[in-house]
Amino acid sequence: MEIADRVTVMRAGEVQGVSETKNTSITxxxxxxxxxxxxxxxxxxxxxxxxxxxxxxxxxxHDARGLLAVNGVExxxxxGEIVGIAGxxxxxxxxxxxxxxxxxxxxxxxxxxLGEDIASSTPxxxxxxKIAHIPEDRTNTGLNTQLSxxxxxxxxxxxxxxxxxxxxxxxxxxxxxxxxxxxxxDIRSPNVSLKVKSLSGGNQQKVVVARELSxxxxxxxxxxxxxxxxxxxIEAIHEQLVQMRDEGGAVLLVSAELDEVMAVADRVGVxxxxxxxxxxxxxxxxxxxxxxxMAGVTE
Amino acid sequence: xxxxxxxxxxxxxxxxxSTAPIAIVGMAAAICSAAGVLNIGLEGKMLNAAFAxxxxxxxxxxxxxxxxxxxxxxxxxAVLFGLLSFTLGxxxxxAGLAINIFSLAGTTYLMRxxxxxxGFFSDPKIVGVEPIHFAFLEGTFLEPFLSGFTxxxxxxxxxxxxxxxxxxxxxxxxxIRATGENPEAAEDAGINTVRIKWLVTVFSxxxxxxxxxxxxxxxxxxxxxxxxAGKGYIGLxxxxxxxxxxxxxxxxSAFFGLGDAIGIRLQGVYELDSRLILMIPYALTVVVLILIxxxxxxxxxxxxIPES
Amino acid sequence: xxxxxxxxxxxxFAGLFITTLVAWVLITSTGNNPSEVAKYLYExxxxxxxxxxxxxxxxxxxxxxxxxxxxxxxxxxFNIGINGSMYVGALYAGWAGYRFTNLxxxxxxxxxxxxxxxxxxxWMLLPALLRVYAGVSEIISTIILNFVAVLFVSYMANGPxxxxxxxxxxxxxxxxxxxxxxxxxxxxxTGFFIAVIVAILAHFVLNKTTFGYELRxxxxxxxxxxxxxxxxxxGIPSDRSAIIGMLISGALGGLAGAIEVLGAVRYFFQELExxxxxxxxxxxxxxxxxxIGAIIASLFYGAIKNGGFFVDYKTDVAREIIIVLISILIFxxxxxxxxxxxEKYPIVKKLDSFFSRKKM
Numbered sequence: 026m027e028i029a030d031r032v033t034v035m036r037a038g039e040v041q042g043v044s045e046t047k048n049t050s051i052t053x054x055x056x057x058x059x060x061x062x063x064x065x066x067x068x069x070x071x072x073x074x075x076x077x078x079x080x081x082x083x084x085x086x087h088d089a090r091g092l093l094a095v096n097g098v099e100x101x102x103x104x105g106e107i108v109g110i111a112g113x114x115x116x117x118x119x120x121x122x123x124x125x126x127x128x129x130x131x132x133x134x135x136x137x138x139l140g141e142d143i144a145s146s147t148p149x150x151x152x153x154x155k156i157a158h159i160p161e162d163r164t165n166t167g168l169n170t171q172l173s174x175x176x177x178x179x180x181x182x183x184x185x186x187x188x189x190x191x192x193x194x195x196x197x198x199x200x201x202x203x204x205x206x207x208x209x210x211d212i213r214s215p216n217v218s219l220k221v222k223s224l225s226g227g228n229q230q231k232v233v234v235a236r237e238l239s240x241x242x243x244x245x246x247x248x249x250x251x252x253x254x255x256x257x258x259i260e261a262i263h264e265q266l267v268q269m270r271d272e273g274g275a276v277l278l279v280s281a282e283l284d285e286v287m288a289v290a291d292r293v294g295v296x297x298x299x300x301x302x303x304x305x306x307x308x309x310x311x312x313x314x315x316x317x318x319m320a321g322v323t324e
Numbered sequence: 325x326x327x328x329x330x331x332x333x334x335x336x337x338x339x340x341x342s343t344a345p346i347a348i349v350g351m352a353a354a355i356c357s358a359a360g361v362l363n364i365g366l367e368g369k370m371l372n373a374a375f376a377x378x379x380x381x382x383x384x385x386x387x388x389x390x391x392x393x394x395x396x397x398x399x400x401x402a403v404l405f406g407l408l409s410f411t412l413g414x415x416x417x418x419a420g421l422a423i424n425i426f427s428l429a430g431t432t433y434l435m436r437x438x439x440x441x442x443g444f445f446s447d448p449k450i451v452g453v454e455p456i457h458f459a460f461l462e463g464t465f466l467e468p469f470l471s472g473f474t475x476x477x478x479x480x481x482x483x484x485x486x487x488x489x490x491x492x493x494x495x496x497x498x499x500i501r502a503t504g505e506n507p508e509a510a511e512d513a514g515i516n517t518v519r520i521k522w523l524v525t526v527f528s529x530x531x532x533x534x535x536x537x538x539x540x541x542x543x544x545x546x547x548x549x550x551x552x553a554g555k556g557y558i559g560l561x562x563x564x565x566x567x568x569x570x571x572x573x574x575x576x577s578a579f580f581g582l583g584d585a586i587g588i589r590l591q592g593v594y595e596l597d598s599r600l601i602l603m604i605p606y607a608l609t610v611v612v613l614i615l616i617x618x619x620x621x622x623x624x625x626x627x628x629i630p631e632s
Numbered sequence: 633x634x635x636x637x638x639x640x641x642x643x644x645f646a647g648l649f650i651t652t653l654v655a656w657v658l659i660t661s662t663g664n665n666p667s668e669v670a671k672y673l674y675e676x677x678x679x680x681x682x683x684x685x686x687x688x689x690x691x692x693x694x695x696x697x698x699x700x701x702x703x704x705x706x707x708x709x710f711n712i713g714i715n716g717s718m719y720v721g722a723l724y725a726g727w728a729g730y731r732f733t734n735l736x737x738x739x740x741x742x743x744x745x746x747x748x749x750x751x752x753x754x755w756m757l758l759p760a761l762l763r764v765y766a767g768v769s770e771i772i773s774t775i776i777l778n779f780v781a782v783l784f785v786s787y788m789a790n791g792p793x794x795x796x797x798x799x800x801x802x803x804x805x806x807x808x809x810x811x812x813x814x815x816x817x818x819x820x821x822t823g824f825f826i827a828v829i830v831a832i833l834a835h836f837v838l839n840k841t842t843f844g845y846e847l848r849x850x851x852x853x854x855x856x857x858x859x860x861x862x863x864x865x866x867g868i869p870s871d872r873s874a875i876i877g878m879l880i881s882g883a884l885g886g887l888a889g890a891i892e893v894l895g896a897v898r899y900f901f902q903e904l905e906x907x908x909x910x911x912x913x914x915x916x917x918x919x920x921x922x923x924i925g926a927i928i929a930s931l932f933y934g935a936i937k938n939g940g941f942f943v944d945y946k947t948d949v950a951r952e953i954i955i956v957l958i959s960i961l962i963f964x965x966x967x968x969x970x971x972x973x974x975e976k977y978p979i980v981k982k983l984d985s986f987f988s989r990k991k992m
Contacts, residue, residue, distance in 0.1 A: 091626040128865065133629055149867030160865060169862040171852045176845070180866045184842055192842045364771065412967035417710060417771060418917070422962045425910055429955035436950035437662045554779045557772055599787040606780045610758070613773055617766025 026051060069267045072291040074103035078275055079244060084134035084144075086120045094120035096299035097134070102244070107266060107276040109290025109307070112319055114281045117299035119161065122248045122279055126158040127151040128166075138244070152181055157242035159233055161249040161279075163226075167233040170222035174214060175203035177221050178236050210235035211261065226253040234262055238269060245269050248279045263289050283315060297321045333468045335585055340477050341543065342588075343581030345370075347480045349535035350559035350566075350573045351487055352528035357560075357568040358491070359524040360504035364420030365405045366532045367556030368427030373398040373536030375431040378450055378547040379438075387451040390541055398533020399526055401427065406525045410518060424556075432549050444548040452545035453537075474542040476534060480574070483531070487570035500524060504568075532556070554606065561609050565616055576612070583608040640920065640965075647964030651957045658956070664949050676942025677935030683942070684935075685818035689896065691934025692820075693718070693888040695827040697912025698919060698926035699834050700884035705921055706838065707877030708851020708860060708870075713759060713774025714885035715909020716781030717752035721886025723785045724751040726893040726900035727793055729805025740808040745826075745890050752886015753879040755781065760878035764871045770878075778909070789902045801901035811895035821895030828927060830884065835923035847873045885909060907955075911937075914958050918965065933958070 026032075026046050034041040034054060044054070079102040086095035094117040102108045110118055123129035125136060127148040136144040143151060151158075160166040168177050179188055179199060187198040203217040212231045214224055221229055230250065237245065247266060251259040266276050266289060280286045286293055287307040294301040295318040303318045349366050356363040376397035381390030401423060408419040435445050453474050461467045491497040502510040503520045510517050535555070540547050558580055559573075566572025587604040590596060659666045677687050697714050704711030725748030732743060759777060762768035786800075795803035811821045838844040850863035850870035863870035888908060893900055915933055919925025936958075940951035964970065 085629050087626040089624070091624045093627055093629065126865075128861075132626070147867060148865055152867050158865070162861070166861040166865045169849060169852060169860055172848070180849070180862075183845055189842050194840050194842065194845070196840070408963055408967060411969070413969035414963070414966040418966050419963070421712065421913070422959050422966065425914065426956060426959035426963075429952040429959065433658075433950045433952035433956055434662075436952065437664075437948055440948070554776060557775050561772060561776075597787050597791055599783045599790070603780055603783045603787075606776050606783075609776050610762075610773065610780075613762060613768045613776075614766060617762060617768045620767050 026054075067263050067267060067288045069289075070271070072106045072270060074106035074291070075273075077101055077103045078139055079277075080135075080137040081125075082135040082137065084121070084124060084136065085132045086117070086124045086129060087132050088120050093132075094299055095124065095131075098296075098299070098301055100294065100301065102275050102277060104243075104273055104275050105270060106292070107270050107278055107290045109286035109293040110277070110279040110296050110301075111283055111286045111293050111315065112281070112296035116296045118248070118279050118281075118296055121296070122158075122161070122246060125246055125277070126156070126160075155241065155243040157181075157237040157240070157245045159230075159237050159245070159247040159250045161252070163229055163233055168221050168229060170229075171220060173218050174207070174212065174221055174224070174232055175199060175217040177232050178203050178206050178217070180236055181240050206235045206239055209239070210265075211258075225255075227255045227258040230254050230262070231258060234265060238265055242269070242274060244275045244277070246277045246279070249281060250278070251280075251282065251285060259285075283312065283319075287312075287315070295319055335589055336469065337473070338585035338588060339578070339581050340473060341581075342584035343578045344476045344480050345535045345538045345543075345555055346559055346562060346580050347574050347577035348476065348483060348538070348559075349532050349556055350562035350577045351480075351483055351570055352531035352535070353556075353560045353563035354566065354568045354570060354573040355487065355500065355524045355531075356528050357563055358504045359500045359520055360507060361409075361521050361524060362416045362420070363405070363525070363528055364417055364557075364560070365401070365423035366420075366528065366559060367552050367554070368420075368423040368425075369398045369401045369529050369532035370536030370539070370552040370556050371424075371427045371431050371550070372401045373533035374540035374551050375434065375547055377537045378445065378540045378545075379434075381450045381452070381541065382447055385449055385451055387453055387541070390451065391453070391537055394537035394541070395530055395533040398531075398536060399529040402525050402529025402532070405529075406522050410521055410525075428550055431547070435547060435549070442549075444546055446546035450541075450545050453542045474538070476538045476542055479534070484570045484574040491570060535559075558605060558609050561612055561616075565612050579612075580605055580608055643965055643970060644918070644961075646970075647961045650964055651961045654960055655953065655957050658953060659949060662949070664947055669943050669947060669949055672943040672946045673936065673939035676939035678939075681815065682818050683938060685815045685820040687935040687938040688824050688931070689818060689820040689934070690937045691930040692824045692827045692895075693892055693906075693908040694911055694915055694930035694933055695831050695927055696884050696888035696891070697908045698915040698930055699831045699912075699923045700881040700888070701909075701912045702916040702919070702921040702923065702926060703834065703838070703847075703877055703884070704881040705916065706852050707847050707874050709760070709763065709874055709878055710771045711756070711759070711774050711878060711881055712771055712913060713756065713777050713781075713909070714881060714888075714912055715906060716774070716778040717755045717882040717885030718889035718892075718906045718909050719781040719785045720755050720889070721748035721752035722889030722893045722904070722906070723788055723793070723802075723900050724748055725886075725890035726802050726805060729809035729894060729899075730795075730803040732809075733806065735808055737808045740806065741811060741894065744805070744809050744894055745887060748886045748890030748893075749883040750886070752884070752889065753882040755886070756878040756882030757875075760875045764874055785900075786902050789900055789904075793900070802899050804899040805894065809894055810898065811891060813895065819896040821891070823891030823895040826887075826891060830887065831923040831927050834884075838923065847877050850874060888912075911955070911958075914962050917962060918958075 029046055031043065032046055032049065032054060033043045081098055081100040084095055084098045085093060088094040096117070098121060100108070112118060120129060124131045124144065127146050127150065131144040134144065135142045138154060138156070143154070164170055179202070182188055187195060188202060189195060200217070207214070207217055210231050212235060213228050221232060224232070234250070245266065251262055254262065266278065270276055278286060278290050290307060293305050293307050295303045295305070295315070297319065298321065302321065302323045305315070305318070349370060352366055353363060373394035377390040377394030380393030381387060405419055405423055408414040409416045436442055439445055455472045455474050458471045461471045491501065499510070499515045500520055502513065502515055503517045507517050536552065539551050559577070562576035562580060563573045565576040566574070583604050587601040591598060591601045656666045659669050676683055678684060697718065700714045700717070701711060725744045728744040728747045732740060735743065755777065759770045759773040762773050763770040789802055790800040793802045794800060811823045813819060813821045838848065846868045849866060849868050850860050850873050860870070863873065889906065892906070897904065911933065915929045916926055919929040936954055940954040943949050944951040
């Protein structure tokens, strides 16, 4: 919109329309891209936060090179709200999420979840506590692209009945479950036996989301959940996150996409150089203000 | 005989001879690693070169033909590797492995089918490489240190020095290292990474060829099945230990050579079973691998959290 | 699974075609007659009870080493050392064969096999630990250990385990330790059935159990991708999976060696040479890393190998030509761009999607 004079929108191989950028808007273009009305402002009701379920106390985390990535973060998340973390990538968000999800040990501090300190828990324990994690690296962490779609979908449920019993899979029930998830989350693929690496980025992400959200998590930690995903699917994923919140769960949304965080989250913390430097109400701040906060200018 | 007495001139000479094949193929591995090419197929190149050298020398009764054939064989095998990996998209490790298996079977097949011999092939018609005796050193103090080795022993020093200069003082060297460290950035800077990879591959074929020829025309004058006996892999480990630098690789290779040489001498002193002695280079390799792993671990040391 | 897609089959056949051409060149250039070679190759592999039995006998260790290698690959470890496991497994199974007297047939055979498998598994322990805890490339460590295995085993047959003052060999195993040979003039033995059962078991465990799922979650590609973070992210200890996978592989390699000694050779001697470990790698790849595929490919390869022996006996062409040809086939099959290039032809695309329609 800033540079071009004229925009041509194509969808499914056909031209949908040609417009002068000065005569059109993002909303109009987006709806041409998807084929239906797209709300860039995510449709959601007021949040109704209840009890606190997560409390991060003075968290310090080292990164892979031994430098401090998280420098004393404090944060509280309640049931029924979406907390967003905004910020330019590389300010510790990755390590923060890794510490919360058991992929990296916290070096100091506490992560109190429902009264228990999970700062040194394993991913297995964290999942047992019904914490879901949509990781920022979907091809290496969130999925094993060499495995099939169904094998990726059952990653958090394969050990339970009815999918398996006494260690042996009931492949019929697995197929049924996988196909249901495929339907519910609109994963586009001829069948669930194909390797995940044959899917588009958006569809791959839908596999991750389907798996993580389908087991009724109490807390969902979503890191860059719509990166590399096309507009129609971005909308769907945002809707699912809001739905989690409305059903009483809690969501932590970490994203480098400012639009996303501001539209989806109920309150947003800005992360800069390993600390949360400002908490804002997204309805009361504008983009340029946020830009300043993200650059570390807090006053 | 006291064990310390084995450290003498004879050991030094033995050390240089043991180091040569490993150092030369090690530097082949190093230059490939520096460019980001994982060249597992060095064994195959050495074997093919060793065989080609013996075959050519046998049929033409000329040492030079043997040397040329060996070098060509090494390069041709390298080209095959390049074709498979770069042009046809095969996985580098798989291609290298397949080439090694292919070369082992192929050279054995040719030896058995062409000459009807199994195990090894030796014939007076094969002309090997003679050691070089420097006339001007005769009778001097330096003679036992510098004279009387085959050409590869001298060559390895020049290769190490030459590669060192190439790496750090030339644009080509920088281009190679850039390709290895960050291919995308290298491409952006205008370096043709594919051409660099081809270049190092072919050159490594040349070096591996020289190393293989050492085994069959210098050290001994015969071809034995599976002659390279893992030296291609040991060269890779030497390169890894030396961080893919020419001097580091050379040093690591000397370490392996030393182990080899000491082992041979110890055999005379203590009457150990020859097989245990032969195990020494491999055991050393495993030790070095462990050291490399430990070194990797020690690199990361976390910074202290400030007390506030 | 889209593993046996039509494209792959097409590439394999194209590869076979190219390999045959190369074979023709290799044979004629050394002054031999290709059609003669082909005739003996076929006869040696498939004609007559004795040849068929021998082909199956050749296939026996291959089934196991191929399955062993593919298990490693599928947990993400590029294990090239199964040959070593086979050597040590054979040595110690042979040792157990004569060392323990006063045992019934079933118990003695079982004991020997278990010892062989344990030793084979332990041989893989060091490379596994090195990779998991020190990041040491398992490719190199397993290859190096192959060389060590050959030397070690040779040393033992010559020294501590030596039974015969004249020949460097161990004592012959007791009759109670033998795997029976069924046919009078063939080395085919009951070990074949053990191998097939083990492979089928491996197929079941890998593909149909949660244990197999956990093992594979860290890898499952052709190229060892350990550690894939997917495994740890799910809460599956990928370190443990990798080590267990390697141990199981080693055990199967040791089993292959044990069966060779118990069923065919009956004692261990210095010149005993095993190459089935390396063949197993090629077969595992050809069989697309599936045990059932490994069985089929092993049967085929066993026949070709036996045919090769016959060719070697009847002509001047050495039997190694078989390995040469198979490795050329591997070159072809591994060249991904050829597989991708075939997609350019619309008929290939149509047949491909026809064969991969709804499976689940």
